[in-house]
Amino acid sequence: MTAPRRHTPEASARFFLATLDGLTxxxxxxxxxxxxxxxLQALLSAIAALARG
Numbered sequence: 001m002t003a004p005r006r007h008t009p010e011a012s013a014r015f016f017l018a019t020l021d022g023l024t025x026x027x028x029x030x031x032x033x034x035x036x037x038x039x040l041q042a043l044l045s046a047i048a049a050l051a052r053g
Contacts, residue, residue, distance in 0.1 A: 014049055019046055 007015075023039050 007050060015050055016047060019043055 020043065025042055026039070027036075
């Protein structure tokens, strides 16, 4: 079994900023208060998965 692949800090920052930018654009284009919790959960899940490697 191989060791988990680690991401560079630059790659992690790019991923976070791209995700945040995408969610911001989606919110500006289609504001919907009922989907905000799901969007936030998706962002936090993606960050947690990236942090785990």
